[in-house]
Amino acid sequence: VEDQTCRKPVTLDDLRSLARAAIDPVVWEYIDCGAGDGRTQRANEEHLDRIGIVPRCLRGASAPAHAMAALGHTFRYPVGISPTAFQRLVHDDGEIATAQAAAAAGVPMIVSAMSSVALEDIAQAAPEASLWLQTYLFKDRATTAELVARAERAGYAAVVVTLGCPVPGRRDRLIRGCFQLPDDVRAANFGRRDRVDFNNPIHSVDVELDAAATWRDLAWLRGVTRLPLVGKGVIDPRDVAPALEAGLSAIMVSNHGGRQLDGTIATIAALPAVVDAAAGRLPVFVDSGFRRGTDVLKALALGATGVFLGRPVLWALAAGGRDGVADALTMLGAELRVAMQLAGCASLSELGPGVLTA
Ligand SMILES: Cc1cc2nc3c(=O)[nH]c(=O)nc-3n(C[C@H](O)[C@H](O)[C@H](O)COP(=O)(O)O)c2cc1C
Numbered sequence: 001v002e003d004q005t006c007r008k009p010v011t012l013d014d015l016r017s018l019a020r021a022a023i024d025p026v027v028w029e030y031i032d033c034g035a036g037d038g039r040t041q042r043a044n045e046e047h048l049d050r051i052g053i054v055p056r057c058l059r060g061a062s063a064p065a066h067a068m069a070a071l072g073h074t075f076r077y078p079v080g081i082s083p084t085a086f087q088r089l090v091h092d093d094g095e096i097a098t099a100q101a102a103a104a105a106g107v108p109m110i111v112s113a114m115s116s117v118a119l120e121d122i123a124q125a126a127p128e129a130s131l132w133l134q135t136y137l138f139k140d141r142a143t144t145a146e147l148v149a150r151a152e153r154a155g156y157a158a159v160v161v162t163l164g165c166p167v168p169g170r171r172d173r174l175i176r177g178c179f180q181l182p183d184d185v186r187a188a189n190f191g192r193r194d195r196v197d198f199n200n201p202i203h204s205v206d207v208e209l210d211a212a213a214t215w216r217d218l219a220w221l222r223g224v225t226r227l228p229l230v231g232k233g234v235i236d237p238r239d240v241a242p243a244l245e246a247g248l249s250a251i252m253v254s255n256h257g258g259r260q261l262d263g264t265i266a267t268i269a270a271l272p273a274v275v276d277a278a279a280g281r282l283p284v285f286v287d288s289g290f291r292r293g294t295d296v297l298k299a300l301a302l303g304a305t306g307v308f309l310g311r312p313v314l315w316a317l318a319a320g321g322r323d324g325v326a327d328a329l330t331m332l333g334a335e336l337r338v339a340m341q342l343a344g345c346a347s348l349s350e351l352g353p354g355v356l357t358a
Contacts, residue, residue: 012291012312015036015328016178019090019315021030028148029177030313036262040255044289047266052357056344065347066333067121068306069285071158071249076106077333078300078348082254082287082308083134083160083232085114089187092320098317099126103324104257105333109164110134110160110232113147116189119128123154132230136165137217144192145151147189148225160252161218164233167210169260184351199291222247230285233260235270237277244281250305251278257310268299272353275303293335297343301307302350 009015020028031104034041048073048154068078071219082101088094102109108130113118123131133151137216148159190207222229228249234240236256243251253271267288278284283305290296309332316328345351 007013010331012315012328012332015312015315015319015324019025021147022332023090026179028091029173030179031311033171033173033260034262035171035260038258039264040264040266041258043266044255044258045291047268048289048295050091050296051268053294053297053343054355054357055342059344059346061344061346062342064337064345066336066340073108073157075108075130075306077336079296079331079332080285080306080308081107081109081313082310083110084183084310084314085112086116086187087314087317088116090314091321093321095122097124097322098313098325099129099131100322102126103129105329106327107329108132113189114187116185116188119151119156120154122133123156126260130154132160133307134160134162134232136162137210139211141209141220143207144221145224148221148227149261152225154226158228158230158249160230160232161221162232164235165256165260166213167218169210169262171259177238177311197229202226209348215246218248220244234274235264235267238272240274240277248282250283250285252287252308256287256288268302271299271302271304293332293337293339296332296336297339297351298356301353301355302346336356
């Protein structure tokens, strides 16, 4: 009899292997690819690996406090789910499974504008979840305003605006792979369109990104909703002041998992200067390349309020649906907890740059 316990996924990377075996290779390319040569995608993880942890002894860390307070809510872990488009590509339940898992794990989920289940249906199927809607600044302002108004009506807790994507990045692996959206998966928040240029999922709904957008346009968005606004994609600390001026409630340091500008620095390298510029005036989240509880600990030590996950959630969804995602989030939370204990940190507030090597 085969020992099944050996097959149980123990890490997020185990889920990556399971997902790769389960997913259509063309869809795998869509999920796994980065822009260009994938330099930024690799740099995200490599830079995290280069940072060391310097543990302290005998610090009374029997019950590390790891809750995250952000945007008026308290979450179980300083962790959340980044927006990823078209989740029904990897599991029939798609975003509904992810939202229910986020609720079970007590963490927020950012729903992509390009979700494959309508944003209202996700909210209805996961009433306990803290859902934040991601949007772009579309050329057609009415499209943007309408999407945000729908999120507000459906009980979403925040709006996340993707910055740093005035045009879609060039994903060479996707161009080679000739990916097309299957007939039964579509951008459910928009009307049906026929052709999809998959290097540019935005084209799938015939709405265009506004490459001419400036901070003034963000101030416009601030004026059309009561929800807190989060800016996703800040890398340069000089972008913090205009973000504050435009009325953002939080920012996320993100290079979008290396899918936009190849050659962009790793987010963990960008984080400290952005945290400095924010100077406690707004929470700073981070994503791109986080795979381990120790990675989360490093980001928190450098001043992040919380760490978000993109691809690992899709791996877990492909491998095990709702329970798979809930287990993955709990797994990462458990890793963080043990990492805090072994590093001698009884609470998140004890995590500072002193815990890390330079
Ligand atoms: C398949 C896929 C689809 C994505 N779709 C979106 C999206 O619709 N909007 C967005 O802002 N970011 C999108 N992203 C970027 C993620 O929000 C996130 O920044 C990135 O995946 C984090 O890096 P990680 O995958 O290394 O965790 C997508 C990423 C992937 C892998």
